[in-house]
Every structure is written in structure tokens, then in C-alpha cells.
Amino acid sequence: xxxxxxxxxxxxxxxxxxxxxxxxxxxxxxxxxxxxxxxxxxxxxxxxxxxxxxxxxxxxxxxxxxxxxxxxxxxxxxxxxxxxxxxxxxxxxxxxxxxxxxxxxxxxxxxxxxxxxxxxxxxxxxxxxxxxxxxxxxxxxxxxxxxxxxxxxxxxxxxxxxxxxxxxxxxxxxxxxxxxxxxxxxxxxxxxxxxxxxxxxxxxxxxxxxxxxxxxxxxxxxxxxxxxxxxxxxxxxxxxxxxxxxxxxxxxxxxxxxxxxxxxxxxxxxxxxxxxxxxxxxxxxxxxxxxxxxxxxxxxxxxxxxxxxxxxxxxxxxxxxxxxxxxxxxxxxxxxxxxxxxxxxxxxxxxxxxxxxxxxxxxxxxxxxxxxxxxxxxxxxxxxxxxxxxxxxxxxxxxxxxxxxxxxxxxxxxxxxxxxxxxxxxxxxxxxxxxxxxxxxxxxxxxxxxxxxxxxxxxxxxxxxxxxxxxxxxxxxxxxxxxxxxxxxxxxxxxxxxxxxxxxxxxxxxxxxxxxxxxxxxxxxxxxxxxxxxxxxxxxxxxxxxxxxxxxxxxxxxxxxxxxxxxxxxxxxxxxxxxxxxxxxxxxxxxxxxxxxxxxxxxxxxxxxxxxxxxxxxxxxxxxxxxxxxxxxxxxxxxxxxxxxxxxxxxxxxxxxxxxxxxxxxxxx
Ligand code: HEM
Numbered sequence: 001x002x003x004x005x006x007x008x009x010x011x012x013x014x015x016x017x018x019x020x021x022x023x024x025x026x027x028x029x030x031x032x033x034x035x036x037x038x039x040x041x042x043x044x045x046x047x048x049x050x051x052x053x054x055x056x057x058x059x060x061x062x063x064x065x066x067x068x069x070x071x072x073x074x075x076x077x078x079x080x081x082x083x084x085x086x087x088x089x090x091x092x093x094x095x096x097x098x099x100x101x102x103x104x105x106x107x108x109x110x111x112x113x114x115x116x117x118x119x120x121x122x123x124x125x126x127x128x129x130x131x132x133x134x135x136x137x138x139x140x141x142x143x144x145x146x147x148x149x150x151x152x153x154x155x156x157x158x159x160x161x162x163x164x165x166x167x168x169x170x171x172x173x174x175x176x177x178x179x180x181x182x183x184x185x186x187x188x189x190x191x192x193x194x195x196x197x198x199x200x201x202x203x204x205x206x207x208x209x210x211x212x213x214x215x216x217x218x219x220x221x222x223x224x225x226x227x228x229x230x231x232x233x234x235x236x237x238x239x240x241x242x243x244x245x246x247x248x249x250x251x252x253x254x255x256x257x258x259x260x261x262x263x264x265x266x267x268x269x270x271x272x273x274x275x276x277x278x279x280x281x282x283x284x285x286x287x288x289x290x291x292x293x294x295x296x297x298x299x300x301x302x303x304x305x306x307x308x309x310x311x312x313x314x315x316x317x318x319x320x321x322x323x324x325x326x327x328x329x330x331x332x333x334x335x336x337x338x339x340x341x342x343x344x345x346x347x348x349x350x351x352x353x354x355x356x357x358x359x360x361x362x363x364x365x366x367x368x369x370x371x372x373x374x375x376x377x378x379x380x381x382x383x384x385x386x387x388x389x390x391x392x393x394x395x396x397x398x399x400x401x402x403x404x405x406x407x408x409x410x411x412x413x414x415x416x417x418x419x420x421x422x423x424x425x426x427x428x429x430x431x432x433x434x435x436x437x438x439x440x441x442x443x444x445x446x447x448x449x450x451x452x453x454x455x456x457x458x459x460x461x462x463x464x465x466x467x468x469x470x471x472x473x474x475x476x477x478x479x480x481x482x483x484x485x486x487x488x489x490x491x492x493x494x495x496x497x498x499x500x501x502x503x504x505x506x507x508x509x510x511x512x513x514x515x516x517x518x519x520x521x522x523x524x525x526x527x528x529x530x531x532x533x534x535x536x537x538x539x540x541x542x543x544x545x546x547x548x549x550x551x552x553x554x555x556x557x558x559x560x561x562x563x564x565x566x567x568x569x570x571x572x573x574x575x576x577x578x579x580x581x582x583x584x585x586x587x588x589x590x591x592x593x594x595x596x597x598x599x600x601x602x603x604x605x606x607x608x609x610x611x612x613x614x615x616x617x618x619x620x621x622x623x624x625x626x627x628x629x630x631x632x633x634x635x636x637x638x639x640x641x642x643x644x645x646x647x648x649x650x651x652x653x654x655x656x657x658x659x660x661x662x663x664x665x666x667x668x669x
Contacts, residue, residue, distance in 0.1 A: 002034050014383035014391070017289065018331060021319035029303030030313070035178070037292075037312035038301060041319035043326035043343070045302045049315045051348030055293040056087045062294055062310065073184060074191025075174035081233030084241060084350065090226070091349060097227040098238055098353055101153055101214055107356045113152050114357075115629050118364045121145045122372060129399065134378045138395035141365075142251030146243050149361055154235065155213025156201075164239060167194050172240045177290070177314070177387045198232035242354045248287035248390035249362055254369060255381050255395055256284060256333050263335050268370050269507065270336075271514050271635065272567070277335035278362045283342035284333050286318035287390045291346065317343040318390075364632075371516065376400045425454035432467040432620040433613065434458075434517070441475025447530045448483035449501055452508045459511040467624055468616035469515060471538060472522040472609045478547070481529020484558070505530055509564035513537040514635065518619045518627060522612035523547045524605055526587075533565030536572045536598070539631065540615055543599040544608035548587040555585035573597050 025041040060080040063070040079085035083094035128135040170190035173183040322330040345352035378398040384391030438445040490498035524544035569578040
């Protein structure tokens with residue numbers, strides 16, 4: 001057993017502790033450690049020990065009875081003054097007082113500032129990567145960003161970030177399973193430093209705190225003397241709890257995404273599913289590996305194992321989060337995994353107070369890393385010695401070499417102003433504005449495979465310095481939808497090709513919706529089916545007076561299934577209007593579209609392109625970063641109604657059937 005546990009501290013064990021956790025799990029529901037404590041690895045046992053009424057977190061009373069010298073260690077003193085190291089009845093007041101810093105409301109108010117900070121740290125990382133060809137994501141982002149965010153949340157001076165990181169990291173040694181004397185001594189030194197820092201921070205008239213500092217406000221308004229007496233300890237533990245954990249999630253999360261390009265690609269393609277994807281990363285990484293509890297009285301662990309009052313149990317949540325009885329293929333990262341609550345943020349009365357904040361950081365950072373960089377690991381990942389945390393430190397990365405560029409199949413890109421006439425899509429560049437024109441007037445700009453591919457190419461090769469993209473069309477109509485004839489033929493002759501084309505349509509609409517530049521659609525004539533989807537996936541929509549909007553599918557006996565078009569329609573005009581458009585199939589004219597929120601302005605038909613370009617040029621003059629962050633923030637807002645992209649598979653068969661029926665009836669559009 002000693003050898004097995006020791007292996008956890010070796011570089012191999014730190015890199016992959018699950019081989020050991022699996023072995024421990026195979027030994028039974030609870031395993032006795034050489035130092036007399038029990039260790040539990042199953043999901044059920046972890047859940048019981050962390051949230052059952054017969055268990056207590058290790059507190060001052062337990063320490064005094066068994067380790068009377070604990071009071072000599074400031075780090076342990078902070079811990080047992082704080083919510084994290086306290087049991088009822090004292091715990092509730094301490095937890096309540098900390099809650100104000102990280103309530104969902106406070107986090108929502110600070111979101112723009114936090115999102116901005118994520119970008120700022122990625123810019124710094126980018127600069128080093130450009131200059132040196134390689135950069136340590138762990139040191140430059142994972143280590144520092146969580147502290148920068150904590151400084152915003154608490155209102156601490158930003159120049160203190162390096163000192164706070166240093167102190168906090170050394171102090172967190174006290175949470176480890178069996179910290180060495182050297183690591184305890186390091187924590188003790190850091191504890192003294194913290195005491196001096198805290199005194200200076202709160203000394204009246206508090207010159208070190210920014211004017212609107214939440215901590216300053218808290219110090220002015222918190223009246224409970226029991227809470228005030230331990231304010232410094234509480235703040236210290238809050239920082240420790242928020243730093244080490246979030247660092248591991250951000251750094252190790254990126255490691256896992258780089259190791260699994262298929263999962264990274266999935267995340268890129270499914271921005272709408274980022275919350276579930278982050279929960280899976282939290283489960284997979286489990287920044288807190290284990291937590292410790294003691295039995296309040298003589299009791300039993302699941303499996304009938306007797307435990308005496310006061311005896312210690314280590315709940316290995318990292319193992320519980322990889323328990324095959326709780327998760328299918330638990331050692332596979334699967335960002336599309338059906339939701340099931342994991343234990344990474346704990347469970348029960350000590351459930352993580354900072355979870356909304358950590359989630360915000362992660363849901364902002366991961367997609368942004370994937371959007372901005374194509375990275376690979378440039379060397380081994382470095383982990384700390386700690387067993388209690390994942391302890392991810394250095395993550396050396398470099399840009400992945402690009403395969404030789406291939407020209408877009410159908411998009412003709414003209415760099416300096418004049419557009420080429422080839423292909424179903426023509427692209428014209430005017431400074432920071434790109435004008436994309438659908439040029440298949442003969443086919444009423446139907447979105448066939450060639451047009452979708454060309455549009456997709458435009459988006460994947462979009463230069464970074466393009467601020468806005470105008471989408472317009474030649475001919476009588478903007479776009480009358482997908483090419484149903486092409487789809488119907490495929491549905492009959494080539495099921496794979498058919499499925500592939502349906503997916504391509506959704507992918508292009510998704511890419512258009514998540515385009516980093518602002519998109520402006522100039523809409524005239526008929527705007528129908530997938531064409532309507534392109535319109536509603538655009539950020540801004542200008543309608544010509546002759547524009548008519550329509551979702552004609554049910555009129556021609558085609559069922560409407562979960563799709564980007566449906567998702568966007570519900571988000572933009574609400575489910576009532578969407579229902580009316582889908583079920584009646586009637587055309588909505590420009591004025592009605594304006595009233596229903598489908599477009600934001602209506603202009604004379606001959607001016608629609610010029611008006612869209614005017615808006616795009618206005619956007620191009622704005623601060624690029626402010627626009628980008630705002631667009632991202634908007635994309636995060638939930639819309640009402642269920643996720644319409646769920647259950648796509650169930651819809652594909654009826655659609656194919658309907659299309660085949662069209663062919664057999666010779667039912668041309
Ligand atoms: C990915 C990031 C994070 C993870 C995985 C995580 C995990 C956890 C876990 C497992 C617990 C329960 C400990 C126990 O039951 O003994 C906990 C508690 C706590 N966490 Fe987090 N945490 C994270 C981020 C944060 C952040 C950003 C903050 C603060 C801003 C924070 C503040 C706290 C506090 C104050 C507690 C103690 C709550 C109590 O005892 O009532 N955490 N966290």
C-alpha cells in the first residue's frame with residue numbers, strides 16, 4: 001500500500017494518478033491507509049462522506065485533540081478560522097459573509113471586467129509566443145489569471161498579484177495529505193507574511209485599497225463580531241481556495257484539449273455547448289483531488305466498514321469523478337457527455353462558493369484559446385508535488401505547424417477593392433470591411449453544396465484585421481433557402497452524402513453566427529429557409545422595402561427539425577413568432593419583420609447594400625476589442641425555450657423521407 005501511495009508522488013503518478021486510483025478502487029469500497037485513515041474512491045462513498053450528516057470536516061477541535069501543536073502553524077490557524085475548516089454551528093455565518101464576494105449577482109456585475117482580463121492575459125501570452133516561438137501557458141495564464149480575477153472580485157491592488165500568488169501557493173501546502181517539514185516551514189513563513197500584508201491592507205484610512213473595493217465595502221458593512229475577528233484568515237483561505245484550483249482547471253484543461261484535437265474541434269464547433277463542455281473538463285481534471293473528513297460518531301462507510309468516532313476518511317473526489325459505475329468510459333474526455341453532476345466542486349455544506357466565478361473564467365478562456373491559437377504541447381507538463389490538488393504548473397506550448405494553405409473552393413477573394421466574378425460567392429475587401437456577395441441569381445442564390453463550401457471557406461480564412469462582414473446578394477432574391485433538389489437526390493442515392501450536406505448547412509450557419517467579426521446582412525426579395533437562417537445568424541439585419549421573410553418548409557411537406565435556423569429564430573424573435581412562421585408558412589413583409597424584431601431597419605430597396613456597408617464601416621471605427629468582447633458577451637446570453645439543437649438524429653430520418661417523397665412525386669419547388 002505504501003508503495004502504491006508513494007507512486008502518486010512520482011512524476012508519472014502526478015501526470016496520471018488514475019492508474020493508482022483504479023487500483024485502490026479495485027481493492028474495495030474503502031481502503032485502510034498505513035497511517036490508519038480510510039480512503040474512499042467510489043462516487044457513492046465520496047458523496048456520502050462529503051454530504052452525509054455523520055461526517056465533519058477536520059476542524060480546530062479535532063486538531064487540538066490529536067495534533068495539539070497545530071496552533072503553531074499560521075496556515076492551519078487561517079484554515080480553522082475560516083468556513084472551509086469549520087463545522088456547524090459556526091460555519092454558516094462564516095460562509096454567508098464570504099458569499100457576498102462571489103454571489104451569482106456580483107459575478108454577473110463583474111463579468112465584462114473579467115472577460116476583458118481573460119483577453120488581456122491571452123494577449124500577453126500571444127506576445128511571448130510570437131517573440132519566442134514557444135510559451136508556458138501555465139506560468140503566463142493559468143498561474144496568474146485566477147489571481148487577477150480574484151483581485152477584481154475582492155478589490156485588491158493589481159500590483160500585488162505576484163506576491164499574493166507566492167504567499168497563497170506556499171500556504172496551500174497545509175492542505176496536503178502529509179506535507180513534509182520543509183513544506184510546512186514554507187507555509188509558516190508565508191503565514192507570517194500574510195499577517196503583515198493584511199495589517200497593511202486594512203490599516204485606516206486604507207490607502208492600499210482601491211476606492212470602490214468590495215473588500216473595503218465589506219469591512220465597512222460587516223457587523224458580526226465573530227466574523228470580523230477572523231476576516232484576515234477568511235480572505236486568505238478564500239484566495240487559496242480560488243487560486244490553486246482554478247489554475248489547475250485552466251492549465252490542465254488546455255493540456256487535455258491539446259491532447260485531444262477531436263474534442264478541441266468539437267468545442268470550436270459547439271460554442272453553445274460550452275457550459276456542459278466545461279463541466280466535463282472539471283470532472284476530468286478534478287482540480288481538488290481529495291478532501292478529508294472525520295466521523296462524528298461511531299459509524300459505517302458504504303459496504304458496512306465500521307469507522308470509529310474521530311477516525312479520518314479521505315474522499316478522493318478525483319477517483320469518484322472517474323468511477324465507471326457513475327460515468328461511461330470515465331477516462332475518456334467527452335465534451336458532449338450527457339450531464340451528470342460531478343463532485344469536483346464538492347457537495348454538501350462546503351460546496352464551492354466560487355464555482356460561478358471559476359465557471360465564468362473557464363467558459364470564457366477555453367473557447368477563446370481555441371479561437372485564437374492552434375497549439376500543441378512543446379514538452380512535458382510540470383505538476384507540483386501536492387496530492388490534494390492537481391497542481392498543474394508548467395504547460396509549454398508552441399503553434400502547430402500549418403499544412404500548406406489550400407484555396408477556398410468557391411470563394412473568389414479580391415484584396416484591394418475589385419471583386420472577381422468566379423464562383424457562387426464573391427468577396428470584396430474595403431479596408432476593415434469584407435463584403436460577401438452571393439452570386440447565383442439564376443438559382444435565386446440557393447445554398448447548394450458549392451455555395452455553402454465557399455461561404456465556409458470565407459469564414460475559416462477570415463483575416464484577423466477584418467472588423468465587419470457584410471452579406472448581400474445579387475439578383476431578385478437574397479436567398480430562397482437550401483437546394484432541396486440536391487438534398488432529395490442525395491437522400492435517395494447517397495445517405496452519407498445527404499447527412500454530410502445537412503451537417504454542412506448547420507456548420508456554416510454556426511460559423512457565421514460565431515464569426516469573430518460583426519456580421520451585417522443586407523436583405524432583399526425572398527429570404528427563406530436556410531437563407532432566413534443566414535439572416536438571423538447575422539448580428540445586424542437591414543431589410544429592403546421589398547424583402548419577404550418565410551419559413552416555407554411545412555407548406556412543401558418538409559418537417560422542421562432541431563437546427564441552427566430554428567435556434568436563431570427563437571433567440572431573435574421569440575417562440576410565438578417562430579411558431580407562427582413555421583406552422584403557417586406565410587411570408588412576413590419588411591415592415592412586419594421590423595415590428596417583430598426580425599430586422600433592425602428597413603430602407604428603400606436600392607439602398608439596402610449601401611446601408612449595410614455604412615453600418616459595417618461604423619463598426620470598423622469602433623474599438624475592436626470592445627466590439628469583440630461585447631459580441632461574445634451577447635452570445636453567452638441564454639434565450640428562452642429548450643435547446644432546439646437537441647435530438648437532431650431523430651429528425652434526420654423524417655426529413656430524408658419527406659425529401660424522397662418529393663422526388664417520387666416529381667414535386668419540383
Ligand atoms: C475550478 C475551480 C475550483 C474548484 C474545482 C473548487 C473546488 C472546491 C471544493 C471541492 C470545495 C469543497 C471543499 C470541502 O468540501 O472541503 C470548495 C470550497 C470552497 N471554494 Fe472552491 N473551487 C474552485 C474555485 C473557487 C474560487 C474561484 C473561489 C473563490 C473565489 C472558491 C472558494 C471556495 C470557498 C470559500 C470554499 C469553502 C466553502 C465552505 O466551506 O463553505 N473556489 N471549492
